[in-house]
Amino acid sequence: xxxxxxxxxxxxxxxxxxxxxxxxxxxxxxxxxxxxxxxxxxxxxxxxxxxxxxxxxxxxxxxxxxxxxxxxxxxxxxxxxxxxxxxxxxxxxxxxxxxxxxxxxxxxx
Amino acid sequence: xxxxxxxxxxxxxxxxxxxxxxxxxxxxxxxxxxxxxxxxxxxxxxxxxxxxxxxxxxxxxxxxxxxxxxxxxxxxxxxxxxxxxxxxxxxxxxxxxxxxxxxxxxxxxxxxx
Numbered sequence: 050x051x052x053x054x055x056x057x058x059x060x061x062x063x064x065x066x067x068x069x070x071x072x073x074x075x076x077x078x079x080x081x082x083x084x085x086x087x088x089x090x091x092x093x094x095x096x097x098x099x100x101x102x103x104x105x106x107x108x109x110x111x112x113x114x115x116x117x118x119x120x121x122x123x124x125x126x127x128x129x130x131x132x133x134x135x136x137x138x139x140x141x142x143x144x145x146x147x148x149x150x151x152x153x154x155x156x157x158x
Numbered sequence: 159x160x161x162x163x164x165x166x167x168x169x170x171x172x173x174x175x176x177x178x179x180x181x182x183x184x185x186x187x188x189x190x191x192x193x194x195x196x197x198x199x200x201x202x203x204x205x206x207x208x209x210x211x212x213x214x215x216x217x218x219x220x221x222x223x224x225x226x227x228x229x230x231x232x233x234x235x236x237x238x239x240x241x242x243x244x245x246x247x248x249x250x251x252x253x254x255x256x257x258x259x260x261x262x263x264x265x266x267x268x269x270x271x
Contacts, residue, residue, distance in 0.1 A: 053200075081257035092164075092248050092262035093201070100257060136200070140258060148200035 051076045051141045053149035061155045062127055070122040070135055070152045078142030082120050084113050085136040087151065093136055096122075127156045160185045162263035164249050170269045171239055179234040179266045181249030189258060190232040192224060193248040195265075201248055207232060208254060236268075244270045 054073045062068055074082065081100055085093035097106045099115040106113050110131065112123040122135055134151040141147070162183045171177040181190065188209050193201035205214045207226045221243070223235040236243055246265045252258040 081259065083259060085262075090246075090265070090267065092162075092250075092265040095259065095261055098257060098259045144258065145203070146258065146260060150198065150200045 051139055051145070051147040053137055053139055053147050055135075055137050055149035055152050057152060058150070059153045059155070061157065062124075064128055064156055064158050065126050067123070067125045067127070069124070070137075070154070072120040072122070072137030072149060073118060074120070074137075074139045075118075076139045076141035076147075080140040080142070080144070082115055083138040083140070083146070084111075084120070084122055085138070087134045087136055089134075096135075124154070127154075129156045129158050132156045162249055162251055162261055164247075164263035164266050166266060167264060168267050168269070170271065171236075172271050173240065174238045177236050177239055177268065179236075179247050179249075179268070181232045181234070181263055182230050183249075183251045183263075184230070185251055185253075185261060186229065187251035187253045187261070188229065189252045189254050190226060191250040191252070191260060192222075192232070192234050193250065194243075195246045195248055204234070239268070239270045241270050244268055 052075045056071045084096040087093045097113040102117045110125045114121045134153045136151045138148040191206040192204045195201045204218045225233045248265045249263040250260040252260045
């Protein structure tokens, strides 16, 4: 069974303090690893899809990287508006998408 | 802009009173999903449609049903809501391929009194 573990569960940063969120996974035949941002009371907003180890993608202050066992979401010089829960998900050989429970990020001005 | 729309955004129902949640999409995606998400938990897949083919998750209660009358619309019916069914219900769509990136709607928050 595919598994996704995200750490830390919660992270509090000062504005401008860069950090990384971790997503560890086990999957049979990775088809894709996904990162989403979810604001309170809203649906997940798609950020990135990564397909194979070594791949990196960037969007504004966010950069996602992928290895064979984990993915990192690096946040550079975060701003208060980056505060949200970040969800990681994987799609394996059976095509079902498995989500982690997320990392709740709070960026303090 | 192409998007996934859910209505209503907030739904209040009484214990045991049937409720229907709706989802529409302008992305022209052939796969539509319904997820249940409770506070601080991962989204839990209830079922999905691959075109017209319905796929139920093994642990989805019989109380939950779904209809997809056409490519654009999908409905979630909860026949007899219990207090434990209070949650955020998320609709998502994807274009079937080797990797199915899912795009979510804003969700419907269901309260059961």
